[in-house]
Amino acid sequence: MQPPVADALRQGPFPHALRTAIKARKLSLERLHQRLAAAGTPVGMSTLSSWQSGRRRPERPESLEAVTVLEDILGLPARSLSDLLGAPRRRGPRPRMTRPPRPVADLLALASPAVALTRQLDWREDRLRIVSAWDDVEVGRGSCVVGVETRLVLEAVEEVDRYVATFHGAPGTGLSGAVRFAALADCHIGRVRQDPTHPLIAAELLLGRRLPPGETAIIRFGVTDGSGRRETEYGRFLSAAAQHVAVSVHFAPDARPRRCWRFVRDLQGWPDQLHKEVRLGPFGKVHVVRNSVPPGILGIAWQP
Known part of the structure; x- marks a missing residue:
């Protein structure tokens, strides 16, 4: 067995392990x-695609039988x-998602500096989970992301x-003095820290009170970027599953x-x-919306 496959089977999750094994073979x-159908356990191609992307998981008895055939x-x-599938999920009303967040190292190229930066603020991302996220992105002349306004619904995992x-x-871009956080609703800006060697900035958004486990808060904040850095995409990073995510990108008339x-x-x-592919709307906007979003990156990309 190839080392990447062995590592994927040992660490999971199921979609990553399945995708790695398929690629190796x-x-x-x-x-x-075709081979599943020949074995008497047919699975649609769209379902196989959903399994390996994490959008769906095998749960029905016939699906679990097909996973056994896939192993062979x-x-x-x-x-x-x-x-790697664990216990089947309950049907009916969804229970609250309590699985621990996926490590940032599984998602981001600058994971180690990001973790080090947030530790300066005594922060662990598993203290809160994102229930819903809305990102409104402004793209200006030269394909520069000049601002992002974010609204989050948060649920406390611990106080x-x-x-x-x-x-x-x-x-390769410098952010010193160019990036500013602003509290727009139901939060205040606390400490801000910047990595001296990487283009990373972290900011505390103070909720004004302590949330007990299970309680929610809705906050809105903005980030302005005057660094003039050219971009061709914007993505929302999720270390844990969220109920709803929306990313909207607005292009200025000279940035279409x-x-x-x-x-x-x-x-x-x-x-x-x-x-x-998605067409630019009449107001210069495009968006992506998803419900029941697994950990990963969801966003909009463009060709200037």
């Missing part, structure tokens, strides 16, 4: 679909994929009185792109799991 989804087709040890937001600039597309990625720098 150099099998297309169509070929997997992919040359994997018995139950190596099945055990907490703040949230820490991180702004990631483009590699030639084309735009929505994307979903498991990790920063990885290929798009979703890549869907």
